[in-house]
Amino acid sequence: MSSAPAPNPAASDLVRAARGLPVSRTPVWFMRQAGRSLPEYRELRAGTKMLEACQDPDLITEITLQPVRRHGVDAAIFFSDIVLPLVVAGVDIEIKPGIGPVIANPVRSVADVDALPELDPDALGFIRTSVGRLVAELGGTPLIGFAGAPFTLATYLIEGGPSKEHARTKAFMHAEPQAWTRLLERLAVSSSVFLRTQVDAGASAVQLFDSWAGVLSAADYAERVLPHSRAVFDGLGDRDVPRIHFGVGTGELLPLIGQAGADVVGVDWRVPLDEAARRVGPGYSLQGNLDPAVLLADRATVDREVRRVVEQGRAARGHIFNLGHGVLPDTDPDVLTHVVELVHELSAR
Ligand code: 1CP
Secondary structure, eight states: OOOOOOOOGGGSHHHHHHTTOOOSSOOBOOTTOSSTTOHHHHHHHTTSOHHHHTTOHHHHHHHHHHHHHHHOOSOEEOSOOTTHHHHHHTOOEEEETTTEEEESSOOOSHHHHHHSOOOOGGGGHHHHHHHHHHHHHHTTSOEEEEEEOHHHHHHHHHHSSOOSSOHHHHHHHHHOHHHHHHHHHHHHHHHHHHHHHHHHTTOSEEEEEOTTGGGSOHHHHHHHTHHHHHHHHHTTTTOOOOEEEEOSSOGGGHHHHGGGTOSEEEOOTTSOHHHHHHHHOTTOEEEEEEOGGGGGSOHHHHHHHHHHHHHHHTTSSSEEEEESSOOOTTOOHHHHHHHHHHHHHHHOO
């Protein structure tokens, strides 16, 4: 009796596209695919605080699987948050509904940096449990593990919460260069531990979110931020999983952003993928870059824009279709399912 080989996420289109290998069709997933656009998510989350949900293996597993079941996306992204490793270490953070992470005691001095608690890897048992369950459930569909890049995490710690200009962060970076370096080094260690934990438990790819890096000049990014993002990826050692590196508004940083050790550069909607491929240079795949706002438009517009992104993505050595940033909460989930089908149809080899 012959049996089919077990489905292997390491041979999935997502992992292959990330490495620039031929695929059966363009893989697609959505940043923030788990979350408020899904009624089943809102129902499950009702009455549970975000950071409690992020530490409950039953909720983590179910919320991570919901968009995979509903949309047929080519990857799951682990349900958690970039601030979770800090929370587990003991930093006083709350995720406020409709706002985001809010820090009780913002970091404003060298002493504040030194007072930050360290993350004990042994405290991440619930991550290992959740990833193990997910990998068993997902079969051939890869699970993407993720972490926040040191700069983006630093913006929350220094500002005390979400901000637009990140002015305090940039002022601290320039005025307190030693404290800045120490802070980013410490954040790199904690993000690295968080990523390693997910990979060692079975995640098939990782994404480092440097969401707000686009507020920096290329010179400041190269000198004061990039080395710390590189340290996070370096912390993965020789673990053989593709590495995705993403930020918003990074048009000017695209030639640099892969240099942190990425296989895939995530691109927001501002730079077309053929131009992005030119800017990042050879040796990288691209992920992106449909404007999430387009999903709120009529179907003909959605289809036209999806076609454009798929077409322009052919300029890269490999393309993972995604949005240029996260799914907006008002998005009709049926439109997301439609986009998955359309990308697959347009790219079937
Ligand atoms: O499907 C998924 O992507 C879910 C997993 C996930 C991820 C990858 C969540 C759940 N958060 C994140 C990463 C994350 N968290 C990033 C990087 C991605 C991005 O740029 O969007 C950032 C910047 C955060 C910080 C954060 N957490 C924000 C943004 C605040 C700001 O500065 O504008 C918010 C709103 C949160 C809360 C959060 N995280 C995740 C969810 C589903 C929510 C909303 C929870 C709620 O409303 O109760």
